[in-house]
Amino acid sequence: MSRRRNPRIFLTAVVASSLLAASYKLYDYYVSSSSNSKNLQDPKKYTKKSIALTLSHSILSSQLPLDEILLNSENVTFILPPNLSVDDLEGNFAGGEAGSSLPRALLKNYKLLNCSNFQGYFDIIKNLKPDMLLVCSDDLGIRSSLPSDLSRFAKEIVEVDQNAEDITTKLMPLFVW
Incomplete structure (x- = not known):
């Protein structure tokens, strides 16, 4: 018995994975920008030299x-x-x-x-x-x-x-x- 792939299911999977990847990128951007704004509020950075x-x-x-x-x-x-x-x-x-x-x-x-x-x-x-x-x-x-x-x-x-x-x-x- 041979299965035919349904193009509709394939297209749905591609769209879902694209949305997931885009959501992750937006989340990552939001997290990194909020941590950078915290660093800007406290501009003092201390050296790590011994x-x-x-x-x-x-x-x-x-x-x-x-x-x-x-x-x-x-x-x-x-x-x-x-x-x-x-x-x-x-x-x-x-x-x-x-x-x-x-x-x-x-x-x-x-x-x-x-x-x-x-x-x-x-x-x-x-x-x-x-x-x-x-x-x-x-x-x-x-x-x-x-x-x-x-x-x-x-x-x-x-x-x-x-x-x-x-x-x-x-x-x-x-x-x-």
Whole structure:
């Protein structure tokens, strides 16, 4: 018994599949345009580079939005040099009032690394191998003692001066683009 194909059924299947494909394209376009409009409302996009930011007195007093940088940048690690303690960070993070546990939570999540001497500081950098090292060498007193092979471990070293304007103008564009 031979079956003859009904052209009407074939035509109906072609029209139905065309409508289905067109509907999917419209849905896909709508979803992508609505997600793009959300991105346009919040124009700040944070870098995905691995960044090691050395927290020093100048950087802490520059009023950089450290908590926002930490929350919105995936690969940022703060390094606490030997001349500062975790207690010195109070007030520099949202909710950083006295007794806040935020710096301690940062320590537990390895987003804040501290060291007891400058050899330990350089060892942290060598182990992290960040794309970018941000440091105020004058604050740390290490401008003349930066190891010559440090550039092997940090692809780019950005040194800032001890004033808030220089810190803000040099560092903020590195985080937000």
